[in-house]
């Protein structure tokens with residue numbers, strides 16, 4: 595699916611809006627991550643990935659693994675944008691019997707390819723899936739979305755090494771470098787730089803871009819898909835938690851957001867205004 599930058603910007607706007615509404619429904623949530631990744635998810639679901647909204651289990655689909663299961667709100671917003679989940683369902687977010695629980699669960703939600711919660715698992719699962727697809731001559735890509743906190747997990751690097759060993763050109767990893775995790779800035783908790791050099795040394799095709807610049811994000815997805823070598827690909831996205839809502843961007847601690855009840859509507863009004871400005 596090819597889309598103009600204007601169409602991708604409006605998709606990112608809607609993803610932000612859906613995520614904020616889910617935050618409002620529960621009064622709290624991992625909304626900063628969803629705002630930070632909205633541009634990446636818009637490009638993934640409106641430009642890069644192949645899927646059938648009315649048949650989410652279609653064998654030819656590209657797989658999107660949410661390794662950072664606590665980002666579920668971000669993926670639900672993208673799945674609504676993709677037409678896989680109806681918009682009305684966001685009103686059920688986090689409630690009993692909802693298909694949209696607080697952490698990603700593969701058995702609950704169409705389009706959720708793995709159950710999350712325990713960090714550092716996605717890349718290993720993605721390696722297995724990519725090997726399986728190759729075995730079946732299925733040309734689909736596996737996208738593994740992970741957080742910078744997951745760089746602290748040894749399993750991530752074991753999987754990175756095996757992906758290169760097996761020459762998995764059908765595997766694309768997206769790393770959300772928001773430089774935050776539960777206990778503070780990721781780079782202070784466990785330094786990960788020079789990050790591009792590390793992935794290169796592990797045998798990957800590496801790009802590092804601003805994850806909130808939708809044109810750069812689109813270019814990076816295209817280059818990752820078209821890269822001619824049989825090697826796995828990683829895109830290191832630098833993102834801003836809370837992107838698009840200045841009073842959320844500026845908070846010190848954004849890992850889990852709980853704001854005053856009226857502030858959700860204020861945040862929605864800000865993204866609505868930005869979107870209206872973009873359209874003029």
Ligand SMILES: Cc1ncc(C[n+]2csc(CCOP(=O)(O)OP(=O)(O)O)c2C)c(N)n1
Nearest residue numbers: 627711712713741742743772774775776849
């Ligand atoms: C294996 C594992 N260890 C610890 C946790 C607890 N935990 C939940 S979210 C989180 C922060 C991880 O960093 P990141 O995903 O970068 O945080 P964010 O960017 O969302 O603030 C941690 C440590 C977990 N879910 N799984």
Ligand SMILES: [Mg+2]
Nearest residue numbers: 742743774775
């Ligand atoms: Mg982080």
